[in-house]
Amino acid sequence: MQAWLCENPVGVEALQWKELPTPEPQANQVRVAIRAASLNFPDLLIVQNKYQHKPPLPFVPGSEYAGVIDAVGSDVRHLQVGQAVAAFGGTGGFATHACVDAHLVMPLPQGFAFDDAAAFILTYGTTHHALLDRAALKAGETVLVLGAAGGVGTAAIQIAKAADARVIAGASSDEKCALCREIGADASINYASENFRERLRELTGGKGPDVIYDPVGGDLAEPAFRSIAWRGRYLVVGFAQGNIPALPLNLPLLKGASIVGVFWGDFARREPKANAAALAELARWYAEGKVKPVIDRTLPMPQLREAYQRMGSRQVRGKLVMTN
Structure with a gap:
């Protein structure tokens, strides 16, 4: 097999495309011949030694991928060789093959494209x-x-619309705002050029949003929370801007609002049945055309550094996908 190997997590430049022994799955694992893998923000942090999970060295980055099972561990009964699957393994995806625990694998229904599946689970x-x-x-x-x-942002627009909610999309350029409206957002705010709170007040008739989905953090957090509706829920999803904000605790008090943490990885580990049910619902929605990953571009797996560079420059709209 071939893989991008991280032997020293000092940044993307230290990754090496290498030939490695093809691994054999352990008893509770399957081996996937990878057709596509997507690039997520944690994949950037993990090779910079900045992510909360620090895998033992050396490791192959790439948290999320899709392909075909080509070997099955002795204890695995519900999956078989030749089956199309997606997987969220945390690492291992930027390669031609990966072994992953069977409970982290999502069987793909017929018609689920590998490029979409690789950009789906996380x-x-x-x-x-x-x-x-x-x-x-x-x-x-x-x-x-x-x-x-972005990746989670475009997913949030689609899922909120599937739940019959109204969506206001916040993005940093007119082009990104236009994309958000194209995939279903009811309105948009360019927070690089518009008065964010004033525009939000206008779009909600002064009430404010009921739910704020925030994967950005940084200096957007406080003005967004100050605009939240009574009994609003502020979802802390991530900190793509880099800075972890500190909100004054009088704000949730005055708004009767909640600050709600979102840690999907631990949810999937602690509540696997609930997570499996959610993924099954999402697969149905995909088949019905209600959700579909927005893919910025696909690149051959050996061009991973180029994909990382594009992500780091904040140019990406949706997800970047690497293919074998």
């Missing part, structure tokens, strides 16, 4: 858990999505 699993489980989003409520043109 962003859509996170967002379904955030909006429908943690925020208990109801039909007719208004959701503000920050960083709305």
Whole structure:
């Protein structure tokens, strides 16, 4: 097999495309011949030694991928060789093959494209858990999505619309705002050029959004929270801007609002049945055309550094996918 190997997590430049022994699956694992893998923000952090999970060295980055099972461990009964699957293994995806625990694998229904499947589990699993489980989003409520043109942002627009909510998309350029409206957002705010709070007040008739979906953090967090509706829910999804904000605790008090943490990875580990049910619902929605990953571009796996560079320059709209 071939893989991008991280032997020293000092950044993307230290990754090496190498030939390695093809691994054999352990008793509870399957081996996947990878057709496509997507690039997520944690994949950037993990090779910079900045992510909360620090795998033992050396490791192959790439948290999320899709392909065909070509070997099955002795204890695995529900999966078989030749089956198309997607997987969220945390690492291992930027390669031609990977072994992954069988419970982290999602069988793909017929017609589920590998490129889409590779860009699906993390962003859509996170967002379904955030909006429908943690925020208990109801039909007719208004959701503000920050960083709305990114991977989780575009997923949030689609899932909120599938739940019959109204969506306001916040993004940093007119082009990104246009993309958000194209995939279903009811309105958009360019927070690089518009008065963010004033525009949000205008779009919600002064009420504010019921749910704020925030994968960005940084200096957007406080003005967004100051605009939240009574009994609003502020979803802490991530910190793509880099800075972890500190909100004054009088704000949730005055708004009767909640600050709600979203940690999908631990949810999937602690509540596997609930996570499996959510992924099954998402697969149905995909088949019905309600959700579909927005793919910025696909690149051959050996061009991973180019993909990382594009992600680091904040140019990406949706997801980047690497293919074998």
